[in-house]
Amino acid sequence: MHTRKEELAAIKMLTARSEFLIVQGKGKKWVSHGLILQMRPNDLGHIRTGYTVTKKIDKSAVKRNRIKRRLRSVAADVLPHYALDGHDYILVGRKLSATRSYDTLVDDLKWCLRRSGFSRIQEK
RNA sequence: CGAAGAAAUCGGGUGGCCGCUAUAUGUCUUAGGAUGUGUAGAGGAAAGUCCGGGCUUCACGGAAAAACGACGCCGGAUAACGUCCGGGGAGGGGGCAACCCCUUACGGCCAGUGCUGCAGAAAAUAAACUACCUCUCUUUAUCUUCGGAUGGGGAGGGGAAAAGGUGAGAAGGUGCGGUAAGAGCGCACCGCGAAUUCGGUAACGGAUUUGGCAUGGUAAACCCCGUCGGAAGCAAAACCAAAUAGGAGCUGCAUGUUACUUCGGUAACAGGUGUUUUUCGCACUGUAGCUCGGGUAGGUUGCUUGAGGUAUCUGGUAACAGAUAUCCUAGAUGAAUGGUCACCCCUGAUUUAUCAGGACAGAACCCGGCUUAUAGAUUUCUUCGACAU
RNA sequence: CGGAGCGUAGCGCAGUCUGGUAGCGCACUCGCCUGGGGGGCGAGGGGGCGGAGGUUCAAAUCCUCUCGUUCCGA
Numbered sequence: 001m002h003t004r005k006e007e008l009a010a011i012k013m014l015t016a017r018s019e020f021l022i023v024q025g026k027g028k029k030w031v032s033h034g035l036i037l038q039m040r041p042n043d044l045g046h047i048r049t050g051y052t053v054t055k056k057i058d059k060s061a062v063k064r065n066r067i068k069r070r071l072r073s074v075a076a077d078v079l080p081h082y083a084l085d086g087h088d089y090i091l092v093g094r095k096l097s098a099t100r101s102y103d104t105l106v107d108d109l110k111w112c113l114r115r116s117g118f119s120r121i122q123e124k
Numbered sequence: 125c126g127a128a129g130a131a132a133u134c135g136g137g138u139g140g141c142c143g144c145u146a147u148a149u150g151u152c153u154u155a156g157g158a159u160g161u162g163u164a165g166a167g168g169a170a171a172g173u174c175c176g177g178g179c180u181u182c183a184c185g186g187a188a189a190a191a192c193g194a195c196g197c198c199g200g201a202u203a204a205c206g207u208c209c210g211g212g213g214a215g216g217g218g219g220c221a222a223c224c225c226c227u228u229a230c231g232g233c234c235a236g237u238g239c240u241g242c243a244g245a246a247a248a249u250a251a252a253c254u255a256c257c258u259c260u261c262u263u264u265a266u267c268u269u270c271g272g273a274u275g276g277g278g279a280g281g282g283g284a285a286a287a288g289g290u291g292a293g294a295a296g297g298u299g300c301g302g303u304a305a306g307a308g309c310g311c312a313c314c315g316c317g318a319a320u321u322c323g324g325u326a327a328c329g330g331a332u333u334u335g336g337c338a339u340g341g342u343a344a345a346c347c348c349c350g351u352c353g354g355a356a357g358c359a360a361a362a363c364c365a366a367a368u369a370g371g372a373g374c375u376g377c378a379u380g381u382u383a384c385u386u387c388g389g390u391a392a393c394a395g396g397u398g399u400u401u402u403u404c405g406c407a408c409u410g411u412a413g414c415u416c417g418g419g420u421a422g423g424u425u426g427c428u429u430g431a432g433g434u435a436u437c438u439g440g441u442a443a444c445a446g447a448u449a450u451c452c453u454a455g456a457u458g459a460a461u462g463g464u465c466a467c468c469c470c471u472g473a474u475u476u477a478u479c480a481g482g483a484c485a486g487a488a489c490c491c492g493g494c495u496u497a498u499a500g501a502u503u504u505c506u507u508c509g510a511c512a513u
Numbered sequence: 514c515g516g517a518g519c520g521u522a523g524c525g526c527a528g529u530c531u532g533g534u535a536g537c538g539c540a541c542u543c544g545c546c547u548g549g550g551g552g553g554c555g556a557g558g559g560g561g562c563g564g565a566g567g568u569u570c571a572a573a574u575c576c577u578c579u580c581g582u583u584c585c586g587a
Contacts, residue, residue, distance in 0.1 A: 015457095061171095102465095
C-alpha cells in the first residue's frame with residue numbers, strides 16, 4: 001500500500017513555530033504507545049504535516065533523527081489514504097518510536113486517526 | 125604461536141520495493157511548475173567549543189606606552205598556535221653495570237609584598253628556654269694531717285650553637301681530628317655557590333681551581349621579566365523587496381488679512397481639525413494622486429576549489445618543505461543524505477539450529493590542532509613466554 | 514549558534530575572592546512541660562563539598578579536563 005508521488009505532493013509541511021503552537025493549543029490530541037497525534041482543521045483545503053521530537057525523549061541527535069524519519073515514513077504511507085483534507089496533523093515522537101516495529105507504528109497512527117474522528121475511512 | 129604495550133589504517137557488505145536533496149539532460153506546460161533518465165549525497169571524532177587562522181562588518185592617521193588577558197627550558201617546523209618534531213634538565217620504573225623505557229604548565233622568590241595552621245624550646249634580621257662547659261660569691265653534707273679536699277643546692281658573669289618525644293620543613297650531611305665544652309675551627313668524601321677552561325647554535329654538560337655555607341618553601345599567591353593580542357562573529361555581512369504606519373518632494377483642489385519679497389514664495393494672525401457639546405485652555409496644521417529614500421515580513425547571495433586530496437621523486441634524524449603527474453569529493457534551512465524486507469559476514473548464548481546483538485555517534489561558512497566518547501578488524505614495531513632449529 | 518551562572522547534610526543556603534576548625538535554618542532522635550495532640554524548652558546524632566587528575570607540607574577553596582543542571586540573547 002505504498003503511496004504514489006502525486007499523492008505525496010499534495011501534503012505540505014508545517015514550518016512556522018506559531019502554527020505549531022496553534023495546533024497544539026486549540027487542536028485535538030490522541031496518544032498511543034508509539035506516537036502522539038495532534039490535529040486541527042485549517043482553511044487551506046489540503047493536508048499539512050509537522051513533526052516534533054524534543055530533547056526530552058533522547059539526548060542523542062542520531063536517535064532523534066531516526067525517530068523523525070520513521071514518523072515521516074509512516075505518515076507518507078498512512079495519511080494520503082486515511083486523513084481528511086483541509087486539516088493540519090502534527091506527529092510527536094515518543095521513546096518507543098525508535099524501537100517499535102514498523103507495522104505496529106502504522107497501526108498506531110491509524111488507531112489515533114480513527115479514535116479521534118479525523119479519519120476519512122471509518123473502519124469497523 | 126600466545127600475551128602486553130605503542131603507532132597507523134579501517135570502522136559491516138549485497139540486492140528488492142517505496143521515498144528525500146542537489147545537479148545534468150529529455151518531454152509536457154496554463155510559464156509557475158510537472159514528469160522520465162543519469163550522477164553525487166555525514167564523521168574519525170561531524171561532539172565539547174578549549175586554542176590558532178582565513179573570511180565579513182565595525183572602530184582606527186602611524187608607532188609606542190599604560191591597563192587587561194593568554195603563554196613561558198633550548199633549537200627547529202608552520203599561515204598561525206597553548207599544536208607538532210628534535211634536544212636538555214628534573215621525576216619515576218627496570219637492570220650488577222653500560223644503558224633502556226615512561227612522565228613532565230619546566231622563566232624569576234639574593235626587586236619588593238604576603239602566606240607558612242596544629243604540634244614543638246624555637247618557623248626565618250636567628251635568638252630566648254632546658255640541658256652542656258667554665259669563673260666568682262654564698263650555703264650545706266662527708267672526709268680531714270684542721271691548711272683544705274670532694275659532692276650537692278642557690279645567685280650572678282662568660283663560652284658555645286653540638287643534645288632537646290615535634291614537624292612537610294630546624295639554617296649544609298657523614299666520619300676523623302680538635303676543644304674546658306663545642307662549632308667548617310681544620311681535614312676527607314658528598315651537596316651548594318663563584319671563577320677559569322673545554323664541548324655544544326643554544327638549553328646544558330665535563331674538567332680544574334677556589335669559597336666556607338651564603339639563597340627554607342610557596343609565583344596553578346600578588347607580582348617582576350620576556351613574547352603575543354583592536355572588537356564582534358555567517359543568526360557576520362551584501363543585495364532584492366509586499367502590506368501597514370511614519371518621513372521627504374511634486375502636482376491638483378480648498379480660505380482670508382497683514383508684513384517682507386529676488387514676485388517663486390516666506391512668516392504671523394485669523395481660520396480649520398482633535399479634545400462628547402459651548403467658553404477658556406491645550407495639541408496639531410487640510411485633502412487626493414504620483415514619485416523618492418530608509419526599511420520589516422519574505423527571498424537571493426554568502427555556500428563550497430581549498431594554507432585541498434592521492435601517487436612518485438628529491439632534501440631533512442624528524443615535524444615538514446619542494447617538484448611532477450592526476451582527481452573534483454554533501455551543501456540542507458521544522459533542516460535532505462532515508463524507511464522497510466531478505467541474504468551474507470562478525471560476536472554471544474544454548475535447544476546445533478534457532479534466538480539476541482553489531483560500538484561511539486549526525487555536516488550547518490571553511491581550514492590547522494587539542495580534549496573527550498568509541499564494539500570490533502587489519503598491518504608494523506618493541507618486550508616477555510612457549511615450540512622448533 | 515553565541516553568552517553567563519550553579520552543583521556543599523533529607524530540603525533551602527553560607528563558607529571559595531584571601532588554601533589549614535566544614536557551619537546556619539527547617540527536618541530527624543531523646544528527655545521535660547500537657548490528660549492527649551499541637552506548641553514550647555533543653556540535649557543530641559547523622560553524614561555531605563558532582564567526578565577524575567595535578568600544584569602544595571596541606572585543596573570545598575588554586576589549575577586542567579569532564580558530567581549534570583538553570584538562565585539569557587538572536
